Amino acid sequence: xxNPTLKLNSKVxxxxxxxxxxxxxxxEGLLHLGETNPNIVALSADLAESTYAHLFAEKFPERFFEIxxxxxxxxxxxxxLAVTGKIPFISSYATFSPGKNWExxxxxxxxxxxxxxxxxxxxxxxxxxxxSTHQATEDIAITRCWPNIEIYVPCDAIEGKKATIxxxxxxxxxxxxxxRDKTPTMTTDETPFEVGxxxxxxxxxxxxxxxFATGYMLHYALVAAKELEEEGFPVLVVNVATIKPLDEEGIxxxxxxxxxxxxxxxxxxxxxxxxxxxxxxxxxxxLPMEFIGLQNTFAxxxxxxxxxxxxxxxxxxxxxxxxxxxxxx
Amino acid sequence: MIDExxxxxxKDLELxxxxxxxxxxxxxxxxxxxxSAGPLDMADVFIAFYFHILxxxxxxxxxxxxxxxxxxxxxxxxxxxxxxxxxxxxxxxELKTLRKINSRLQGHPHRTALPGLETTSGPLGEGLSQAxxxxxxxxxxxxxxxxxxxxxDGELNEGNIWEAAMFAGKLKLNNLIAIVDRNNIQIDxxxxxxMPLEPLRAKFEAFNxxxxxxxxxxxxxxxxxxxxxxxxYEKPTLIIAHSTPGxxxxxxxxxxxxxxxxxxxxxxxxxxxxLRTLQGKIMSEHK
Numbered sequence: 001x002x003n004p005t006l007k008l009n010s011k012v013x014x015x016x017x018x019x020x021x022x023x024x025x026x027x028e029g030l031l032h033l034g035e036t037n038p039n040i041v042a043l044s045a046d047l048a049e050s051t052y053a054h055l056f057a058e059k060f061p062e063r064f065f066e067i068x069x070x071x072x073x074x075x076x077x078x079x080x081l082a083v084t085g086k087i088p089f090i091s092s093y094a095t096f097s098p099g100k101n102w103e104x105x106x107x108x109x110x111x112x113x114x115x116x117x118x119x120x121x122x123x124x125x126x127x128x129x130x131x132s133t134h135q136a137t138e139d140i141a142i143t144r145c146w147p148n149i150e151i152y153v154p155c156d157a158i159e160g161k162k163a164t165i166x167x168x169x170x171x172x173x174x175x176x177x178x179x180r181d182k183t184p185t186m187t188t189d190e191t192p193f194e195v196g197x198x199x200x201x202x203x204x205x206x207x208x209x210x211x212f213a214t215g216y217m218l219h220y221a222l223v224a225a226k227e228l229e230e231e232g233f234p235v236l237v238v239n240v241a242t243i244k245p246l247d248e249e250g251i252x253x254x255x256x257x258x259x260x261x262x263x264x265x266x267x268x269x270x271x272x273x274x275x276x277x278x279x280x281x282x283x284x285x286x287l288p289m290e291f292i293g294l295q296n297t298f299a300x301x302x303x304x305x306x307x308x309x310x311x312x313x314x315x316x317x318x319x320x321x322x323x324x325x326x327x328x329x
Numbered sequence: 330m331i332d333e334x335x336x337x338x339x340k341d342l343e344l345x346x347x348x349x350x351x352x353x354x355x356x357x358x359x360x361x362x363x364x365s366a367g368p369l370d371m372a373d374v375f376i377a378f379y380f381h382i383l384x385x386x387x388x389x390x391x392x393x394x395x396x397x398x399x400x401x402x403x404x405x406x407x408x409x410x411x412x413x414x415x416x417x418x419x420x421x422x423e424l425k426t427l428r429k430i431n432s433r434l435q436g437h438p439h440r441t442a443l444p445g446l447e448t449t450s451g452p453l454g455e456g457l458s459q460a461x462x463x464x465x466x467x468x469x470x471x472x473x474x475x476x477x478x479x480x481x482d483g484e485l486n487e488g489n490i491w492e493a494a495m496f497a498g499k500l501k502l503n504n505l506i507a508i509v510d511r512n513n514i515q516i517d518x519x520x521x522x523x524m525p526l527e528p529l530r531a532k533f534e535a536f537n538x539x540x541x542x543x544x545x546x547x548x549x550x551x552x553x554x555x556x557x558x559x560x561x562y563e564k565p566t567l568i569i570a571h572s573t574p575g576x577x578x579x580x581x582x583x584x585x586x587x588x589x590x591x592x593x594x595x596x597x598x599x600x601x602x603x604l605r606t607l608q609g610k611i612m613s614e615h616k
Binding site: 041062063065067068070072073075076077078079080081082083084085086088103104107108111112113 | 399439440441447448449450451452454455456458459460461462463464465466467469470488489492493495496
């Protein structure tokens, strides 16, 4: 059942569940920060409406900088603003930032310890019809390997707003990952959010496996868990909204009894959430694992829900992975 | 405001530039790796900045109202380290630690390692953008400090430079002054063979910059051009500083092979002998 202590959306499995893109949470969170902290500034690379940064731009035009289509310049200008005491939020599609400007971010923001927040939008194959050029499926891998960074991947728009606001509370650079289309709202304003803490969204007695999911894919995991429960196969579902720092204590706690793990993410299975958890478990408590995500391939254009099925990332695939990993115990 | 430059101060600055070149050769020899040509040719510019142009306090490197000097072509950092040490940011003795383990003097400058470096640099083409960010913050905070950025000429090959040039032109950042070390060399050869930059002046003018040119080895002219740049209110200013790579050491001058290597012991001795007799010669050459 849904964990009652987390005050989750009771309509999460209903056909009329509220739908909203996680990127809307970025826009709302950034607007909130602008109202409460005069040092917040925002930079856009010609995608202010797509990234919802336009909400900030309209309210605080003097603190908004339109860079044009130049992601390297955007990152390094932000670094200069940050070392002078500002808290810049840069936003673009994740394939371009932190993709195209990876080394610029590495040198001028991460190694330089500049307090810049990097918002990567249109992440995952959910970017759908635009095709693989615009589907960022490596962004977690290419940011997770940096020291001195935190990485948040919100599961819905409400968590997206909380994550955006939370990112300003640390002086570390933060990578924030958002997705394009409307997805089910799983949390509520009352759901607690803490950086670096995993949360068990679906709990049960005698769980046979633990599903760790990140981003909007958490909804697929919850549906899979509900169906598995009805089939007499109870599992835990854990929301991983912080990929880095990884909640190692949470991994130990949530796998202590199940001893089998499935990870679920809209990202390559290499170097993302699954990789992070596997690295930790390999050195502490090796367990059988299955990885749901893009399997060492690029996707293609298409409606995102169709792509999720074609690339074996949907509810059915998650359920199969759960059964497979349980059999490997 | 930059102080007036009297003849006795000028002579002192020229002697300091000579001393900086000697310290540089000794530092590079001790380090055993690093770049020679660029640091030598920027010695006069760095001395002019640290001893006359910059409004700064070596004992209080984080002073919020200080002028910012950003080094974009991080590989010439040895000359920055030398002039910073001479100015009192850290002991001269520490120059011997360049590029060695546990040193604050990283092979390419790292902001958080040493107070007084404004940015981390090395990968080329990123300094102009960072300087724009710093200059923009001054505008937001209504502060009157200047942001200066020194770039190489070879690094103008980088696309990031032109993204930044467009943006600074758009913002009309009159508190930003860029100095290009126009020494005409890069690792693979002469700039006009590797990737022609000319007409460089016209390119930046087309990007809405005010462009000045200066002899990078004439300290009085350098200071005068910075003063002139301060009077430009409607645009950012780019100063093309024409330099001789390896300036001051005859066998290094104008030879691109000295871009990326340090002198060995015999070469260092030869260079030092030459530099010790130089004593103000550089300016007189331009009279």
